Amino acid sequence: MDVIYIMWLRQLKKYFRSKSRIVGSLGQPLLFLLAFGFGFGAVFKKAGAGNYMQFLAPGIIIMSVLFTAIFSGIDVIWDRQFGFLKETMVAPVSRFQIMLGKTLGGATVASIQGVIVFVLTLIVGFRPHDLILLPLGAIVVFLVAILFTSLGIALASTMEDMQGFQLIMNFLVMPIFFLSGALFPLEGLPKVMDIIAMLDPLSYGVDGLRFSFIGSEAAFGMTTDMVVLFLLAAALLGLGSMLFERIQV
């Protein structure tokens, strides 16, 4: 228990100490909110789909959670490069505890990032529809954070160095984001896009958060969203710890 806590604490301390990283990571969501939110707002309204900023904000919150979570997980590679991983690997504690602490820490950091971006969306004009449903949104965010931190750790555990990083960004993280319905409604899409969106775990996070925040009808249904997210988070946590146990330094 102590080990899980100290790993978690370490992630948080490192996050709050890198002020420039926090500020830097707000640039992208802000740009998306301004460029897309205001840029497409008029067209969206003309198409009779309502207020685009309202639609977009949950998507952007989830986006920042996705990026922060994946990076927190991939951090394992930096721990390996700077040697700290060895210190944990020779310690008389189970690797599962280390991985779990790291995942919870990364997920907490990603969730905090989500909250910060949420505040940002409020500033640019987003208004949540029903305050009672906000805690539900928090659960969605935390599940998404666990899911992708675990994925990051799983990926990092199979990588020797940062060579594959661009590959992961361009062929995994970006598609996961762009095809999830974070930016557009998942209705009336070509069949292929429809199937891809259904296979994209992030779609369920976006859908769930949108339901909790703006009361839109959930494309998959709130129960489906929660169940899918929970099962995937559990599965990836398992996969992550399995691959993490196999790391040799």
Place this chain on the structure above:
Amino acid sequence: MSYNTDHGNVITVSGLVKKFGDFTAVDNISFEVKKAEIFAFLGPNGAGKSTTIKMLTTLLHPTQGTVTLNGHDTTSDRNGVRKSIGIVFQDPSLDDDLTAMENMEFHATCYKIPHNTRKSRIEEMLRFVELWDKRDELVKTFSGGMKRRLEIARGLLHHPAILFLDEPTLGLDPQTRNHMWSYVKDINEKEGMTVFFTTHYMEEADRVADRIAVMDHGRTIATGTPSELKAKTGAESLEDAFLTLTGHKIREEEASGVDRMRMMGRVWGGRRR
């Protein structure tokens, strides 16, 4: 304490083999280290020293053979082994973004040092390596020598039966090197802690080691006290004895993925340094 050592040997390596595909990095080596001994493990680059140390410290599984440390088998009882050893790695293994104190607390938690003695033990060790005044500073502000001292304090924190030092004095000035050995020898004498170390500085091995094993091409080619090795080869100095044993040819090592990445990190200016 004799129940967990066999015939006074705190490290027993027998028939140890490690193969990576077709390549045999460690080829059937056996040796023993006695309790409270300072044991130097020497060899040219690529001789298989690092691979051996990794197997001794549970970081790698042997292909064949067994290693017993402080009465625990390194494959079947890894946690027993891990509790018995302290390690100072060749490369730094501190968290640069944490303070000296936080690095020590992290270690204390992992090794389950009881809460009531934790604070005083950390203070004792930090004072011992003269870093107590710097305890709340981030490790990234430390010099190479300070980092090394902190790693030694950390490695000793949980009273290990065996301390592993992998090229501990690499890149340190003579002052720091001397200090470091005085700390280590102090604990070695006071607590009967066994020390297992590698180095490329032969005069250092000559000065501090009780016994030496020389490894080359995956095999141990000589074991004995420094004077035995010198007598055996008819050499004046340990350096000459070493060269007689291992030849004058320069060894090349393949850069590992991690090495390549470190290079890349340096080229990019590094994220944390």
